[in-house]
Amino acid sequence: MSRLKLPDISIVTGVVLGAGAVLLTLVGNPVNSGICISCFLENLAGALQLQDSLRMSYIRPELVGFILGSFFMAKQSRRFRVTGGSSPLIRFLLGFFMIVGCGVFIGCPIKMILRLGAGDLTAVAALLGLLFGIWLGGKYIRAGSVLDRAQSMPTINGYILPGIGFLLLLFLFLKPSFIRQGFSGPAAQHAPLWISLAIGLLIGGLAQRSGLCITGGIRNFFLFREKTLFSGVVAIFVSALMVSLVSGQFNLGMEAQPGAHHSHLWSFLAMVLVGLAAVIVDGCPFRQVIKAGEGDVDAGLTCFGMVTGAAMVITWQLRSTSAGPVFNGKIATLLGLIFCLTIILSYRKARVKR
Amino acid sequence: MGIKDKLFGSFLDSFTTVALTLMIAITAVMLIQHGTAAHQDEGAAVSGKEQAEKMYRQRLERDKKIYQDVEKFFGQKQYAAAQDALQKVQEEHPDNPRSLIYQARLQYNTGKMVDAISSYRRAVDSEPDFIDNNTPLFIGKSIMDDLTASKEKLVREKRLRPKDKEIKKALDELLYLQRRVAGGCE
Numbered sequence: 095m096s097r098l099k100l101p102d103i104s105i106v107t108g109v110v111l112g113a114g115a116v117l118l119t120l121v122g123n124p125v126n127s128g129i130c131i132s133c134f135l136e137n138l139a140g141a142l143q144l145q146d147s148l149r150m151s152y153i154r155p156e157l158v159g160f161i162l163g164s165f166f167m168a169k170q171s172r173r174f175r176v177t178g179g180s181s182p183l184i185r186f187l188l189g190f191f192m193i194v195g196c197g198v199f200i201g202c203p204i205k206m207i208l209r210l211g212a213g214d215l216t217a218v219a220a221l222l223g224l225l226f227g228i229w230l231g232g233k234y235i236r237a238g239s240v241l242d243r244a245q246s247m248p249t250i251n252g253y254i255l256p257g258i259g260f261l262l263l264l265f266l267f268l269k270p271s272f273i274r275q276g277f278s279g280p281a282a283q284h285a286p287l288w289i290s291l292a293i294g295l296l297i298g299g300l301a302q303r304s305g306l307c308i309t310g311g312i313r314n315f316f317l318f319r320e321k322t323l324f325s326g327v328v329a330i331f332v333s334a335l336m337v338s339l340v341s342g343q344f345n346l347g348m349e350a351q352p353g354a355h356h357s358h359l360w361s362f363l364a365m366v367l368v369g370l371a372a373v374i375v376d377g378c379p380f381r382q383v384i385k386a387g388e389g390d391v392d393a394g395l396t397c398f399g400m401v402t403g404a405a406m407v408i409t410w411q412l413r414s415t416s417a418g419p420v421f422n423g424k425i426a427t428l429l430g431l432i433f434c435l436t437i438i439l440s441y442r443k444a445r446v447k448r
Numbered sequence: 449m450g451i452k453d454k455l456f457g458s459f460l461d462s463f464t465t466v467a468l469t470l471m472i473a474i475t476a477v478m479l480i481q482h483g484t485a486a487h488q489d490e491g492a493a494v495s496g497k498e499q500a501e502k503m504y505r506q507r508l509e510r511d512k513k514i515y516q517d518v519e520k521f522f523g524q525k526q527y528a529a530a531q532d533a534l535q536k537v538q539e540e541h542p543d544n545p546r547s548l549i550y551q552a553r554l555q556y557n558t559g560k561m562v563d564a565i566s567s568y569r570r571a572v573d574s575e576p577d578f579i580d581n582n583t584p585l586f587i588g589k590s591i592m593d594d595l596t597a598s599k600e601k602l603v604r605e606k607r608l609r610p611k612d613k614e615i616k617k618a619l620d621e622l623l624y625l626q627r628r629v630a631g632g633c634e
Binding site: 124125126127130133149200201268275277278279280282283349350351352353354355356415416417 | 483496497500501576577580582583623624626627628629630631632633634
């Protein structure tokens with residue numbers, strides 16, 4: 095009897111992520127935003143009082159689930175390897191700018207796929223931008239622009255981010271007075287805590303196992319025609335599309351799309367920034383969170399940059415609203431692109447000198 | 449490693465372990481005490497959610513009273529009288545965003561679509577809870593109904609007068625409002 099061939103783990107992860115995200119919106123999360131790392135980080139920054147929009151203040155259990163799911167899976171499968179020390183400040187700032195790019199588009203790469211899966215055609219410009227950013231980043235990598243190599247570090251370093259994950263979990267249950275929670279706006283739109291946490295843990299564990307990364311999957315496909323991770327990315331889209339269609343959330347077109355704007359040029363540029371920065375730091379915002387859980391200290395630092403970016407995106411208005419990008423957001427996007435290209439150029443020159 | 453280093457090293461390690469254990473124990477006891485005290489006070493304290501609900505309730509009651517006349521005339525389709533009553537309210541309560549909603553509804557019902565859309569936009573921008581279905585202030589459905597009806601007319605107008613900037617602006621604002629009412633993480 096021939097053995098049943100199991101689907102690849104990255105496809106399984108993609109299916110669970112895409113379907114899980116749409117299901118989360120059905121039980122309370124904001125429409126088209128079942129899973130969005132940048133939105134979740136903005137909510138987290140608000141809950142920690144790093145930004146002052148009460149409507150965007152809530153510790154998303156999914157985010158905690160991603161970190162802890164990844165941590166448990168890495169420990170269980172003996173893949174918890176503590177490394178770090180590669181260009182820390184650059185990674186911090188790239189994390190910052192990745193979230194700026196997400197803020198100007200209104201969503202991280204996962205949300206971009208979810209929006210496309212729900213029929214939101216305003217995300218097409220962002221998809222093109224992301225593809226271009228990753229393609230460009232891939233070219234630079236081939237030409238030798240790579241950040242410093244990470245080194246092995248004492249184990250305690252790897253426990254810090256999962257430790258923060260546990261702390262956030264405690265905050266969720268104990269609700270101390272210094273943690274804010276909004277009762278209107280996106281903060282009030284959330285799935286029941288246990289469901290969010292369970293889905294987060296499941297996706298975190300699977301993503302650690304599969305290494306699923308939106309930008310990594312596309313980059314590998316561009317650079318090496320390698321389809322493993324890419325098939326996971328496609329699976330996110332297909333499953334999100336299917337569940338959206340079945341649940342009646344599918345709305346094809348440009349109009350009346352939730353959390354979207356019609357400034358396609360800025361959506362494109364914002365996602366070029368996200369794609370480029372993600373290729374340099376080796377992973378999209380989601381992947382950074384997963385890597386931080388499995389002992390990657392560099393990713394942990396990128397996460398700190400992302401949280402700082404999430405706070406500043408709201409406080410300094412480095413973002414878009416449904417009316418379109420705010421001036422500060424446009425400038426920040428351009429500064430982010432300048433920063434990325436400067437880093438790429440300086441690393442390329444340093445390599446040529448060596 | 450000499451015996452002195454070995455002894456001193458092990459003493460330092462033991463000291464650190466004991467100090468660490470003590471500090472963890474003290475922190476845990478402090479947290480538990482604080483938690484118990486907070487639990488005992490829970491009966492008297494009002495949670496943030498309850499506070500928010502109370503605030504919404506009070507606001508709805510107050511608005512009902514303030515806009516009583518406007519609502520009455522509006523129901524009787526006496527739009528001029530409703531407009532006068534609204535103006536009076538606006539003078540007394542200039543910061544109440546609900547005035548903008550009534551203004552928009554009056555403008556819509558008297559055929560001033562472009563003005564109505566502009567008023568709806570100002571209302572939603574100054575009070576996002578009007579389109580948040582998690583709050584009792586939510587009136588997103590009635591706004592959406594007016595917008596849907598206006599859109600057909602505006603699209604027709606735009607076809608007739610493609611260069612009219614006012615209509616283009618109104619259409620842009622209408623599309624913006626539709627996106628806002630649709631929800632999302634903003």
